Amino acid sequence: MNQRPRCWYYRNEEFDCLKKGGSRCFAVDGENQYHAIFGDGPCHIVHPSSLAVPAVALGARFRIVGPAGEREVKAEEYYQMPDKNLFGETVLAPNELLTHMILPAPGSVKSATYDVRYKQSHDWPLASAAVALDMNGGTVRGARIVLGSVAPIPWRSEAAERALRSPAPSRCRRTNTRFRSRARP
Ligand SMILES: Cc1cc2nc3c(=O)[nH]c(=O)nc-3n(C[C@H](O)[C@H](O)[C@H](O)COP(=O)(O)OP(=O)(O)OC[C@H]3O[C@@H](n4cnc5c(N)ncnc54)[C@H](O)[C@@H]3O)c2cc1C
Ligand code: SF4
Incomplete structure (x- = not known):
């Protein structure tokens, strides 16, 4: 649920891209066949977790624990677009942990x-x-x-x-x- 992006430029220490504090996104003009086709950047990663996709569809809530106590957020509000949070991917603050995924009863x-x-x-x-x-x-x-x-x-x-x-x-x-x-x- 909290995997960092798999973008090969991000993973390669020779590329100091936007997400690592550099000045450009190498995916824009580079090898971008597995990058985003929706969302406007400035970083064009795709979200890596398979589990997060059904979690959002099912309306899951995530419980977060940190120094300030416990809080819960909707799964779809947990993940953040790069224009909101370029250096991370979620609402997790430093020293916070995701502890629970809570799924609603399926009903109908x-x-x-x-x-x-x-x-x-x-x-x-x-x-x-x-x-x-x-x-x-x-x-x-x-x-x-x-x-x-x-x-x-x-x-x-x-x-x-x-x-x-x-x-x-x-x-x-x-x-x-x-x-x-x-x-x-
Ligand atoms: C060959 C291969 C195929 C894969 N295929 C898939 C796939 O199809 N779908 C898929 O989703 N994944 C896939 N993965 C990725 C794999 O599932 C991830 O490595 C795994 O989800 C991360 O779990 P981990 O225990 O290794 O994480 P860790 O390395 O322990 O953590 C991953 C990240 O989450 C953070 N983190 C860990 N626990 C918490 C917590 N409680 N709260 C907040 N942050 C936390 C860590 O700081 C780290 O940034 C694949 C991996 C490999 C090697
Ligand atoms: S898509 Fe994001 S992580 Fe990949 S090179 Fe561009 S800025 Fe870096």
Whole structure:
């Protein structure tokens, strides 16, 4: 949940990039095929944790303990964009620890995650999605769709959430297992 970025410029001591206090982001004109496609910079990392993506989709809360005591934040507010926090990725202050992830009871929520990987094992996803649908019979009452490995934070796709909420979803004709939204009349 608190892994530092995997950007190869960040990990390589020869590149003194923006995130390390340097003057430029080497990913902008460099090898950036695994960097962010959403979010505007100035640093273009993708968020590294697989678990954080479903945590945000499920509406988890994180408990933080530090010298000033305990506090809880929503998972989606825990991760911060580089324009807010260039030198870190979360709201954790120095000397604070993340101690708990608290998940709400599922109730009528159905959820699933999906990863696309280059290799089948021992690899990070090239892209991932976590979906949590609050179902009322055959109708989507609420939807949270979060994309991973595409932005500096687990990235909520509000447009996709709206599209699923509007019409009643239908079964996918190809697999008969997944929901797809029906075309608008
Ligand atoms: C081959 C390979 C494949 C991998 N694939 C994936 C993948 O698909 N998805 C994925 O998510 N990860 C993947 N990882 C990364 C791996 O899961 C991380 O190394 C792991 O999540 C970090 O756990 P750790 O115990 O090693 O962390 P540590 O090195 O102990 O910590 C990682 C970071 O978190 C901080 N930290 C640790 N505990 C706390 C705490 N309680 N509160 C606040 N900060 C804390 C540390 O300071 C450090 O910055 C992969 C790693 C390898 C080597
Ligand atoms: S994406 Fe961020 S971490 Fe990577 S080179 Fe650019 S500023 Fe540094």
